[in-house]
Amino acid sequence: MIRERHLNALVLGALLALPLWGFWAEAPFMITLATRAAILALAAVGLNLALGLGGLVSLGHAAFFGVGGYAAGILALHAQSFTPMMTWPITIQGTTSMPLIWLVAVVASALAALGIGALSLRTSGVYFIMITLAFGQMLYYFAVALPAYGGEDGVSIYVRNAFPGLNTLRPLPFFAICYVLLGLALLLSWRISVSPFGLALSAARQSEARVRTVGIEPYRLRLVAFVISGAITGLAGALFADLNRFVSPAMLSWHLSGEFIVLVVLGGVGRLLGPVVGAGLFVFLEHWLGGVSDHWMIFLGAALLLVVLFARGGLIGGLTAGSRS
Amino acid sequence: MTAPVVELRGLSRRFGAVEAARAVTLDLRPGEIHALIGPNGAGKSTLIGLTAGSLRPDAGSVLLGGEDVTRLDAVGRARKGLGRTFQVSSLAMELTVLENALLGAVGRSGQVMRLFRSALCDRDLALLARAALERVGLVEEADRRTADLSHGQRRLLEVAVALTLEPRAFLMDEPMAGLGAEGSRRLTGFLDRLREEAPILLVEHDMDAVFAIADRISVLCYGEIIATGTAEDIRRDPRVRIAYLGDDAA
Ligand SMILES: Nc1ncnc2c1ncn2[C@@H]1O[C@H](COP(=O)(O)OP(=O)(O)OP(=O)(O)O)[C@@H](O)[C@H]1O
Ligand SMILES: [Mg+2]
Numbered sequence: 001m002i003r004e005r006h007l008n009a010l011v012l013g014a015l016l017a018l019p020l021w022g023f024w025a026e027a028p029f030m031i032t033l034a035t036r037a038a039i040l041a042l043a044a045v046g047l048n049l050a051l052g053l054g055g056l057v058s059l060g061h062a063a064f065f066g067v068g069g070y071a072a073g074i075l076a077l078h079a080q081s082f083t084p085m086m087t088w089p090i091t092i093q094g095t096t097s098m099p100l101i102w103l104v105a106v107v108a109s110a111l112a113a114l115g116i117g118a119l120s121l122r123t124s125g126v127y128f129i130m131i132t133l134a135f136g137q138m139l140y141y142f143a144v145a146l147p148a149y150g151g152e153d154g155v156s157i158y159v160r161n162a163f164p165g166l167n168t169l170r171p172l173p174f175f176a177i178c179y180v181l182l183g184l185a186l187l188l189s190w191r192i193s194v195s196p197f198g199l200a201l202s203a204a205r206q207s208e209a210r211v212r213t214v215g216i217e218p219y220r221l222r223l224v225a226f227v228i229s230g231a232i233t234g235l236a237g238a239l240f241a242d243l244n245r246f247v248s249p250a251m252l253s254w255h256l257s258g259e260f261i262v263l264v265v266l267g268g269v270g271r272l273l274g275p276v277v278g279a280g281l282f283v284f285l286e287h288w289l290g291g292v293s294d295h296w297m298i299f300l301g302a303a304l305l306l307v308v309l310f311a312r313g314g315l316i317g318g319l320t321a322g323s324r325s
Numbered sequence: 326m327t328a329p330v331v332e333l334r335g336l337s338r339r340f341g342a343v344e345a346a347r348a349v350t351l352d353l354r355p356g357e358i359h360a361l362i363g364p365n366g367a368g369k370s371t372l373i374g375l376t377a378g379s380l381r382p383d384a385g386s387v388l389l390g391g392e393d394v395t396r397l398d399a400v401g402r403a404r405k406g407l408g409r410t411f412q413v414s415s416l417a418m419e420l421t422v423l424e425n426a427l428l429g430a431v432g433r434s435g436q437v438m439r440l441f442r443s444a445l446c447d448r449d450l451a452l453l454a455r456a457a458l459e460r461v462g463l464v465e466e467a468d469r470r471t472a473d474l475s476h477g478q479r480r481l482l483e484v485a486v487a488l489t490l491e492p493r494a495f496l497m498d499e500p501m502a503g504l505g506a507e508g509s510r511r512l513t514g515f516l517d518r519l520r521e522e523a524p525i526l527l528v529e530h531d532m533d534a535v536f537a538i539a540d541r542i543s544v545l546c547y548g549e550i551i552a553t554g555t556a557e558d559i560r561r562d563p564r565v566r567i568a569y570l571g572d573d574a575a
Contacts, residue, residue: 196431196444199420203428206417209379210425213415214432214490215403221437 001321008273012183015041015280019175031171032243037276037283038178039239044263044275045185046232051261052270053193054225055205059129059257060116060136064230066143066252067112068105068237073155073247075101080158098163098177101238109234110227112139117226121219136254143249154248161242168242178239182276185232190272192228201225233260262300266307268314277315328391329354330494330524331407336375336385338548345371347548348385353494358516358525360535363545364568369528370412372545373498376526377409378402390493403432408492410483412499412528418472422463425471425482426454429489457488461515476503481512495525501534513538536560544568 002010015034022030043065050056078085078094085092095101120131149155159169166173192198204211204218211218241247250256259282267278282300289296311318329352338346345368353359361369374380376387378399386395389405397405416425427444430453431437444450458464461481466474474482480500487495500516501509513534516525520540529535535542536556543553544565552562559565 191441191443194443194445195440196427196434196437196442196447196450197440199424199428199444200431200437203417203420203425206419207415209399209411210415210417210428210486211432212379212399213377213403213409213411214429214486215400215435216428216432216437217400224438224440 002319004271004316004320007316007319011273011276011280015276016179019172023172028171031175033283033287035171035175035178035243037279038175038182039236039243040260040263040282041276041279042178042182042185042239043233043236044260044267044279045182045189046229046234046236047260048264048270048275049189049192049232050222050226050229051264052274053198053205054201054222054229056121056222056226057129057261058120058132058226058229059254059261060120060132060134061230061233061260062252062254062256063116063136063139064109064113064233065237065240065256065260066139066247066249067109068234069241069247069251070143070149070155070237071105071108071234072101072161072238072241073157074149075104076157076161076241077149077155096159096161098161098168098238098242101161102235105234105238106231109237110231112234113227113230114223117223117230121222121226133254133257136252136257140249140252140254143252150248152249154246154250157241157245157247160245174242178243181235181239185235186272186276188228188232192225193272197221197224262304264314266304266314268316271313271316274314274316281315327355329388330390331376331526332388332391333372333376334386334388336372336382336387338371338375338380338382344548346375346382349375349545349548349550350385351543351550351553353524353526355524356520357540358520358527358538360539360542361526361528361545362530362532362535362542367545368548369545370498371548373409373412373496373526373528377407377496403490403492404435406490406493407496408487408490408494408523409496410480410487410498410500412502414476414479414483416471416479416482416486418470420471421468422458422471422474422482423451423454423467426457426467426485426489427451429457429486430454433490453489457485458482460488461485462511477505477508480504481508484512492523494523495519495527497525498528499530500527501529501531509534 019031019034047061050058075094076096079096085094116135120128123131144152162168163177168174200211200216201221204221208218263278263282264275266281267274285300289299307314331353333349333351336346336349349372363369375382378397386393394402394405427450430450458467461484463481463485484500501512509531517538542559543550546568551568552565
């Protein structure tokens with residue numbers, strides 16, 4: 001059995017090696033696949049903070065993904081068509097600068113998570129799942145009803161947004177950006193998990209009464225975790241928009257929320273690199289089995305079933321057989 | 326007479342048809358162990374819950390250091406200095422023993438919103454947590470998963486977490502259960518000294534322990550206090566004999 005730390009290094013190494021090999025072998029689709037995996041992993045790292053550490057089963061995380069995506073799409077649209085986003089009371093222009101777009105995406109999705117979390121976190125269990133789902137659907141239909149931004153058809157980003165000093169139009173630099181952001185999010189999520197905050201959040205998942213008895217209010221912990229979680233997933237949404245050069249209400253759909261949960265469960269709930277392993281496997285199956293059969297989701301379902309039945313702690317848990325460090 | 330640390334005034338609480346607390350009035354004075362005894366279902370745990378704030382009373386009030394804290398919930402009362410242990414273990418089972426103690430230290434320090442520093446590497450927190458484990462004799466188990474502890478050890482860990490809070494008063498719900506004769510004797514000795522730091526409201530089934538260390542004993546029966554007094558008073562009280570200790574001697 002392999003130690004979790006070594007497995008983590010292996011996974012991150014593989015995710016880096018794949019696109020490099022794709023570059024060398026002149027197989028750019030490999031780079032695109034790895035980029036897709038990294039972005040989905042980033043979204044799931046966000047979810048894992050709420051789901052794994054906090055025990056908050058959110059079925060509405062696509063909402064934050066979509067908010068981040070639309071932030072990127074809308075800002076880019078206005079910049080490319082040279083129309084200001086608004087003129088009153090102040091004039092706000094669009095932008096094609098990735099860092100600026102990320103900032104807006106993170107703030108917007110954090111605010112969305114604050115609003116949704118503040119209300120949903122008053123409930124728990126299946127009610128929490130349903131309320132997050134309901135909020136996600138509200139945002140979905142809101143996006144569908146946005147004629148200015150394409151309604152059901154969404155928004156196209158004609159040219160991928162720019163990052164100072166890098167040519168983001170080429171696959172490898174764009175992958176590097178996504179990979180580094182994923183690494184930073186993992187670092188953040190690791191720091192949080194070993195902090196006093198993470199300890200209390202994890203304890204609140206296991207025994208709410210215990211946390212209250214030492215004078216800590218679980219609601220506040222969960223709200224903060226939910227906001228950070230939503231912000232990370234929102235950042236992933238902005239990258240996803242740039243990867244596809246397209247955003248549509250599908251980014252907010254509850255199917256995608258469900259897929260994020262699947263990614264986390266496949267890789268290992270609460271495991272630091274669970275989302276990365278889950279996203280990697282997901283993209284792998286989607287690509288290779290998707291080419292064989294339109295019904296590749298059946299295989300995903302089977303994989304999920306096996307993991308849930310036989311590997312507590314997902315693939316990471318199964319491969320490390322419980323040795324946690 | 327010194328002012329009581331905790332005062333319960335006319336606390337009542339119903340669960341459906343069951344009156345689990347009926348106008349209970351009692352106090353906890355500095356330096357004392359006040360034991361709460363009574364048959365199963367008498368309402369002892371209910372009273373601890375009402376005092377700690379995890380249960381809301383239908384009537385009555387709770388005072389801590391003279392201040393009315395009835396409106397505060399369990400979180401607020403813990404911050405005001407009530408340290409509580411549970412009859413049914415409430416520990417975070419997947420965490421290690423040390424992490425559970427650290428949680429108490431984090432609550433005590435009020436630094437729970439620190440997101441970017443390691444809890445285990447914080448000297449002050451670790452010191453407080455380890456000292457508490459040391460005092461109940463769990464320091465050797467520090468790195469074990471809490472789920473792997475015996476029932477008795479979990480009770481001790483509950484006590485250790487309460488210690489990290491450095492509370493003004495302890496509320497302990499059957500801390501000796503599952504400890505065995507030797508462990509029970511050791512914990513009795515420990516509580517005997519602990520009362521100097523903060524008084525203890527002690528629910529306990531082990532009558533030898535109660536009569537050995539309690540300064541005062543209150544007897545609860547169907548949610549009502551039927552007698553309060555020293556061990557001697559309680560032994561002699563005819564109502565207590567009939568209701569609780571068995572009336573063969575009456
Ligand atoms: N949450 C609840 N809902 C309904 N009834 C309850 C609840 N908690 C306690 N009771 C009832 O209130 C009464 C007092 O219960 P409590 O747990 O306080 O007794 P106790 O003296 O601690 O008993 P034990 O010695 O078994 O621990 C019992 O009849 C119990 O069934
Ligand atoms: Mg009880």
